Amino acid sequence: MSAAPMMATSMMATACAGLTTPRAEQSCHEASLSLGPGDRLTDSHCHLLASSEGEFQACLLSYLKSPVAHFSLYSTTLDNAQRVAAALRALPPEAQARFSLGLGLHPWFLNSATFERELAGLIALYDELKRDQPQLLGPCWGEVGLDQKHPGCLPLNEQQALLNEFIAATQDRCGAYSLHCVGAQSALLAVLRSKQITGIVHGFSGKVAAALQLVARGLKLGLGPKVLRPEQEHKWRALLTAPELAGSWCLETDWDRGPYEGTLLARIAQRVDSLKAAR
Ligand SMILES: [Zn+2]
Numbered sequence: 001m002s003a004a005p006m007m008a009t010s011m012m013a014t015a016c017a018g019l020t021t022p023r024a025e026q027s028c029h030e031a032s033l034s035l036g037p038g039d040r041l042t043d044s045h046c047h048l049l050a051s052s053e054g055e056f057q058a059c060l061l062s063y064l065k066s067p068v069a070h071f072s073l074y075s076t077t078l079d080n081a082q083r084v085a086a087a088l089r090a091l092p093p094e095a096q097a098r099f100s101l102g103l104g105l106h107p108w109f110l111n112s113a114t115f116e117r118e119l120a121g122l123i124a125l126y127d128e129l130k131r132d133q134p135q136l137l138g139p140c141w142g143e144v145g146l147d148q149k150h151p152g153c154l155p156l157n158e159q160q161a162l163l164n165e166f167i168a169a170t171q172d173r174c175g176a177y178s179l180h181c182v183g184a185q186s187a188l189l190a191v192l193r194s195k196q197i198t199g200i201v202h203g204f205s206g207k208v209a210a211a212l213q214l215v216a217r218g219l220k221l222g223l224g225p226k227v228l229r230p231e232q233e234h235k236w237r238a239l240l241t242a243p244e245l246a247g248s249w250c251l252e253t254d255w256d257r258g259p260y261e262g263t264l265l266a267r268i269a270q271r272v273d274s275l276k277a278a279r
Contacts, residue, residue, distance in 0.1 A: 040069035045252035066262030074143040076106035078118040100138035142178025
């Protein structure tokens with residue numbers, strides 16, 4: 001990993017730094033998305049999910065063994081947030097410093113019946129971490145957002161209402177969000193309209209025009225494993241070479257499938273560099 005391409009890493013450094021509220025303001029998460037030592041990479045969006053305690057601990061160990069310098073983990077449910085927070089709090093300081101945690105309710109798991117309880121639980125957890133271990137809080141709330149394609153999601157208007165409620169309840173503590181947006185960009189922009197918030201639309205895979213809309217709104221764009229697919233090379237090259245989008249990208253694995261694949265982020269960074277170079 002120490003040989004990771006500098007172009008991609010410097011891109012991340014400029015892309016994500018703008019999300020960090022100056023520490024002096026003390027109004028937002030303490031952690032930043034800055035790079036690790038040397039040119040080692042930061043994974044700006046990933047998850048720690050497992051079906052059993054044993055698998056959970058094995059997953060955590062796989063993150064620690066990987067060459068990635070820092071992980072911005074995001075929760076999917078209140079239960080996941082509490083579990084990850086407890087695991088991170090139990091780590092020794094040196095290992096703990098490699099993680100930050102964003103608190104959110106993923107649109108795939110939204111449930112109108114439990115939303116209020118989960119939201120209240122996340123805010124309570126945020127306040128507890130802010131008081132006791134603020135360094136563990138990531139730069140954004142999340143993962144939250146809208147999804148019109150995944151089977152079983154709530155109707156879009158209900159998702160919009162819950163996202164509005166989530167933002168209204170949390171933005172005074174931190175006004176940045178890691179946003180999931182699948183087939184719902186217009187609806188997302190409608191939710192964000194007139195709100196004084198920022199964030200990252202993670203896992204972006206749209207076209208240049210869509211990217212420009214989001215960046216004009218002050219959002220960053222997460223670039224994940226989809227860039228590795230051989231198809232759509234022309235689209236990715238157009239995105240990565242558009243001058244208006246320079247400085248808007250954050251690299252991520254969106255890892256959510258058990259033991260962390262330690263080379264994935266470096267492969268994404270290398271692919272980005274080769275796409276940018278092949279102009
Ligand atoms: Zn995710």
